Amino acid sequence: xxxxxxxxxxxxxxxxxxxxxxxxxxxxxxxxxxxxxxxxxxxxxxxxxxxxxxxxxxxxxxxxxxxxxxxxxxxxxxxxxxxxxxxxxxxxxxxxxxxxxxxxxxxxxxxxxxxxxxxxxxxxxxxxxxxxxxxxxxxxxxxxxxxxxxxxxxxxxxxxxxxxxxxxxxxxxxxxxxxxxxxxxxxxxxxxxxxxxxxxxxxxxxxxxxxxxxxxxxxxxxxxxxxxxxxxxxxxxxxxxxxxxxxxxxxxxxxxxxxxxxxxxxxxxxxxxxxxxxxxxxxxxxxxxxxxxxxxxxxxxxxxxxxxxxxxxxxxxxxxxxxxxxxxxxxxxxxxxxxxxxxxxxxxxxxxxxxxxxxxxxxxxxxxxxxxxxxxxxxxxxxxxxxxxxxxxxxxxxxxxxxxxxxxxxxxxxxxxxxx
Numbered sequence: 001x002x003x004x005x006x007x008x009x010x011x012x013x014x015x016x017x018x019x020x021x022x023x024x025x026x027x028x029x030x031x032x033x034x035x036x037x038x039x040x041x042x043x044x045x046x047x048x049x050x051x052x053x054x055x056x057x058x059x060x061x062x063x064x065x066x067x068x069x070x071x072x073x074x075x076x077x078x079x080x081x082x083x084x085x086x087x088x089x090x091x092x093x094x095x096x097x098x099x100x101x102x103x104x105x106x107x108x109x110x111x112x113x114x115x116x117x118x119x120x121x122x123x124x125x126x127x128x129x130x131x132x133x134x135x136x137x138x139x140x141x142x143x144x145x146x147x148x149x150x151x152x153x154x155x156x157x158x159x160x161x162x163x164x165x166x167x168x169x170x171x172x173x174x175x176x177x178x179x180x181x182x183x184x185x186x187x188x189x190x191x192x193x194x195x196x197x198x199x200x201x202x203x204x205x206x207x208x209x210x211x212x213x214x215x216x217x218x219x220x221x222x223x224x225x226x227x228x229x230x231x232x233x234x235x236x237x238x239x240x241x242x243x244x245x246x247x248x249x250x251x252x253x254x255x256x257x258x259x260x261x262x263x264x265x266x267x268x269x270x271x272x273x274x275x276x277x278x279x280x281x282x283x284x285x286x287x288x289x290x291x292x293x294x295x296x297x298x299x300x301x302x303x304x305x306x307x308x309x310x311x312x313x314x315x316x317x318x319x320x321x322x323x324x325x326x327x328x329x330x331x332x333x334x335x336x337x338x339x340x341x342x343x344x345x346x347x348x349x350x351x352x353x354x355x356x357x358x359x360x361x362x363x364x365x366x367x368x369x370x371x372x373x374x375x376x377x378x379x380x381x382x383x384x385x386x387x388x389x390x391x392x393x394x395x396x397x398x399x400x401x402x403x404x405x406x407x408x409x410x411x412x413x414x415x416x417x418x419x420x
Contacts, residue, residue: 062404065382066209066357066395067234067255073399075308093304098297106300107293110307117310117319120243120266127265127285128293128303133159133233133252136263137166139283140229140248143275145171145200152176152199154219157184157208158388159231164203174199183389184211187352195222201247202228207235207354209255210386212346212393214354218245227271235356236264237313238398239323247271256356256397258306261299313398322398323355329396329405330355336409343416361391367419368392378411380404 063070086093089102096103111126120126129135145151149171153164155178167173177193179186195202202221207214214235221228227247236251243249248267254260267285275284287295316322334353337344337360346353346360362368368391372384385391396405 059379061379061381062400062407063382064380064394064396064400064404064408066386066393067252068260069255069395069397070399071259071305072309072312075305075312075399078308079305094301096300098294098300103300106304106307107298110303110310113307113310113314114237114264117237117313118241118243118266123269124243125267125269125272125285125289127267127288128298128306129263129265129288130261130299131282132260132263133231133250134162134166135283136231136250136265137163138170139279139285140201140203140250141167141170141173142279142283143285144227144248144271146276148172149200150174150196150198152196152202152221154188154193154202154204155179156187156205156213156215157211158386159208159210159233160203160205163205163231167203171200176202179213183347184208184213185347186349187213187215190217190219197222199223199226201226203230204228205231207232207356209234209357209395210359210389210393212348212354212357212359213352214356216352220245227268234395234397235354237310237319237322238326238356240319253302253306255395256399257309259302262302262306264306325402326355326396326398329400329402330358332402332405332409333358333394333396336412340412340416343420344412356395356397358394358396359385359389359391360393361385364419365391371415374415375408375411378407380408380411383408 151171151173153173153175155161155175164173174196176195177188229248230246232249233252234255236256250265253262272289273286281287337346343363344360375383383392385393
């Protein structure tokens with residue numbers, strides 16, 4: 001085979017066409033994709049076995065998924081352009097040694113940009129980990145307290161409840177407030193629950209993805225030596241946050257800042273180094289801090305993608321500007337719901353409605369399946385509510401453009417006109 005051959009042969013039958021840039025112009029609104037190729041594999045049959053990827057659409061949909069969620073289009077295009085040969089390195093990010101200078105520059109810039117975005121104080125460490133936010137449900141008590149130590153949980157939705165239940169295996173947690181009786185539609189007033197005097201920490205889920213409930217301010221631990229901990233998976237980097245109010249902030253990246261596979265932990269340094277002897281090495285914050293998140297092979301490509309998102313958020317003017325955009329999108333959608341004369345309904349108390357996840361139902365519940373089906377025909381997907389609550393849910397994270405929300409609202413009004 002000559003060096004100029006534009007395909008790779010495997011065995012004596014398989015032919016994989018080489019990757020070439022798509023010359024077709026890419027619009028501002030949608031990324032056009034080429035149709036999948038057919039891969040023929042060696043076979044003992046008379047006819048070769050043909051494996052075909054799922055057919056792609058000709059244009060990108062408006063994706064209201066709760067996570068993994070839509071990523072900024074310009075970030076995807078940058079990743080596409082750098083996929084084969086990252087910035088002249090001669091290799092893809094997916095092929096790099098995580099200890100090589102190329103990837104070190106990627107992870108160091110990602111951390112630097114995140115520190116800039118959130119104005120993270122120097123006495124906090126930033127860790128890029130794996131296992132999702134769910135793994136942190138166990139890592140937190142294993143690193144921060146002993147088996148008999150009391151800790152407090154404010155449960156405003158399913159994820160806060162899961163965090164509490166996991167903590168029961170490792171310490172002495174107490175639910176000091178739960179919104180379960182009211183179907184997780186509220187956040188408590190901070191003087192409305194009694195904290196344990198000597199609790200090592202107070203845990204909250206800053207934004208409940210399933211129920212659409214978001215803290216607009218944060219409680220203060222009653223114990224002067226206790227710390228506030230927040231799962232910020234679904235509103236991470238959606239608005240400015242005073243990091244100094246927290247001992248630990250943790251978040252899965254796959255909703256607002258990257259693909260699935262990366263978990264970000266921001267932890268005050270004096271809380272590191274107290275893990276129990278039984279703590280698995282991969283859950284020990286000290287191990288990851290001492291090794292700059294490189295104790296073992298990290299999710300390299302995911303961290304690279306997070307870095308591209310951080311760079312994009314800075315280019316937008318930082319989190320104050322991002323928050324303004326998110327507030328505008330959310331207002332348009334909530335106004336459409338509230339002004340529908342009950343045809344659409346959002347169960348969440350108005351003062352704590354999420355800017356990221358908007359759950360809603362139809363007055364005529366039998367129309368919900370038709371709503372989701374018709375929306376999909378209009379290229380608006382992933383609007384079905386979580387299986388535990390039903391209805392609909394529109395997740396409008398940072399990457400959701402204003403035009404996407406406006407199209408949804410227009411569709412909602414047209415649907416109501418047809419079915420009211």
